[in-house]
Amino acid sequence: MSLLVTYRPEDAYTRAARRDRAWLAQRARAKEVQLGPVDAFTRDFVRADRHDTHVRRVFEAAKIQAVQNTADNVATLRPLAEQSDVEMADQLRQAGARQRRWRLRGFLWSESRLPRVRACGRHRAADAGVVALRRVGDSVGYAGLQTCGSPHSCPVCASKIGSVRREDILALMSAHTAEGGSAAFGAYTLAHTRTTPLNDAWDMLSVAWRAVQQNGTVRRVRSRLGHIGVIRVVEVTYGRHGWHPHIHPLHLFEGKVSDRDVRELYVAETTAWSAALKRKGWRDASLKGQRLRRVGGRSMGVDLANYISKVGYEMTHVAGKNSGKTVNHWSLLDAARRGDADALAAWHEWEEGSRGRRAITWSVGLRDRYALAPELSDDQVAGAVLGSDADDLAYIPDWGQVIASPVAGADLLEAARQGGYERLQQVADAWGITVLPANPYAPTDWKLPKRARAVLLA
Numbered sequence: 475m476s477l478l479v480t481y482r483p484e485d486a487y488t489r490a491a492r493r494d495r496a497w498l499a500q501r502a503r504a505k506e507v508q509l510g511p512v513d514a515f516t517r518d519f520v521r522a523d524r525h526d527t528h529v530r531r532v533f534e535a536a537k538i539q540a541v542q543n544t545a546d547n548v549a550t551l552r553p554l555a556e557q558s559d560v561e562m563a564d565q566l567r568q569a570g571a572r573q574r575r576w577r578l579r580g581f582l583w584s585e586s587r588l589p590r591v592r593a594c595g596r597h598r599a600a601d602a603g604v605v606a607l608r609r610v611g612d613s614v615g616y617a618g619l620q621t622c623g624s625p626h627s628c629p630v631c632a633s634k635i636g637s638v639r640r641e642d643i644l645a646l647m648s649a650h651t652a653e654g655g656s657a658a659f660g661a662y663t664l665a666h667t668r669t670t671p672l673n674d675a676w677d678m679l680s681v682a683w684r685a686v687q688q689n690g691t692v693r694r695v696r697s698r699l700g701h702i703g704v705i706r707v708v709e710v711t712y713g714r715h716g717w718h719p720h721i722h723p724l725h726l727f728e729g730k731v732s733d734r735d736v737r738e739l740y741v742a743e744t745t746a747w748s749a750a751l752k753r754k755g756w757r758d759a760s761l762k763g764q765r766l767r768r769v770g771g772r773s774m775g776v777d778l779a780n781y782i783s784k785v786g787y788e789m790t791h792v793a794g795k796n797s798g799k800t801v802n803h804w805s806l807l808d809a810a811r812r813g814d815a816d817a818l819a820a821w822h823e824w825e826e827g828s829r830g831r832r833a834i835t836w837s838v839g840l841r842d843r844y845a846l847a848p849e850l851s852d853d854q855v856a857g858a859v860l861g862s863d864a865d866d867l868a869y870i871p872d873w874g875q876v877i878a879s880p881v882a883g884a885d886l887l888e889a890a891r892q893g894g895y896e897r898l899q900q901v902a903d904a905w906g907i908t909v910l911p912a913n914p915y916a917p918t919d920w921k922l923p924k925r926a927r928a929v930l931l932a
């Protein structure tokens with residue numbers, strides 16, 4: 475297959491395009507692809523072996539202006555070229571993030587110490603037959619697989635849970651501001667050393683926060699300010715000084731509050747916070763580490779986006795472990811996957827220390843006040859299956875083929891989302907994965923005939 479890929483000048487300086495070109499050059503040196511005569515933004519190359527996900531990303535990242543040889547490719551690729559840049563960039567980002575999640579979870583299938591994480595997306599659910607790939611509108615997903623529901627230790631479940639939790643907070647905040655309410659948020663942390671075990675630090679965080687909630691002065695100030703409730707998000711980062719856990723409170727007030735009001739609450743809360751730490755024999759956290767500020771007005775949207783990005787579910791970025799700054803636990807996992815034994819040890823401590831912990835807590839009554847639906851558990855969110863049997867697009871009779879290359883699981887979803895069964899079939903072929911079309915004319919309770927199932931599942 476020979477394809478001419480033309481980068482438009484305005485795409486050429488994007489980081490993705492630079493990476494793609496560097497990647498192609500490297501592959502060319504390794505004689506895996508041949509580069510044809512090129513100008514600054516054009517590459518004409520021939521695949522030597524099977525498709526690589528990255529090659530597909532190259533096609534997708536570039537505006538494809540000409541495709542030689544097969545008419546099929548023109549048909550497949552044209553819809554991409556018709557999308558706007560913004561849409562395309564957005565979808566690419568999402569597809570890339572999904573690949574990362576699947577790659578990391580694939581690593582955990584063998585390296586996690588949590589049995590449910592090792593089984594997540596790998597083993598079939600108890601009552602399921604063949605794994606089905608479903609598509610409902612622009613959403614895609616698998617049916618028939620086990621899920622672990624871990625908001626802390628599974629990149630795939632965490633992403634699902636995180637998007638639901640973020641939407642919840644946004645729904646709450648839009649109802650709250652519509653009523654004329656105001657808000658404040660901040661960060662409370664504790665002094666820790668490199669050897670402080672994560673478990674201890676997290677326990678202390680919970681104890682200190684409870685002390686703040688129960689403190690008489692805090693309660694009085696809150697009630698004077700028309701305090702409605704608080705959402706508590708726990709974020710833990712990792713750096714040279716070990717684990718760095720902190721709480722991000724989001725306070726809601728009935729009416730407007732002033733900076734002075736918030737300052738008063740800050741003093742009351744941090745005083746109670748430090749006292750609790752001292753009682754338990756922890757070093758007093760410096761006041762510098764504690765923050766609380768009013769949010770609202772024009773910057774509300776930005777502030778809020780900032781706040782919910784603290785919800786550590788999402789792999790917003792995976793920084794290098796040794797970059798000098800603190801990193802999130804996904805970065806540790808990524809370093810572990812690349813063979814860093816220290817990072818793997820830290821990841822195991824993370825799994826142990828975060829297990830069963832709540833990442834977000836809403837104060838009682840807050841959801842009812844704004845008539846939000848009852849909160850779904852992490853398991854419920856992660857285990858929710860898209861659509862019904864009627865939405866099955868394809869079956870994957872041998873899931874073991876996906877287990878062998880976890881990223882393929884993400885690629886099949888993206889292919890189905892972009893181009894339905896036809897594109898799915900192409901991508902599955904490239905990965906060497908068998909897919910079967912679901913019968914579009916069958917009644918909704920249609921299943922593979924028993925004998926076929928027996929053969930397929932053998």
Ligand SMILES: [Zn+2]
Binds near residue numbers: 595856
């Ligand atoms: Zn999971």
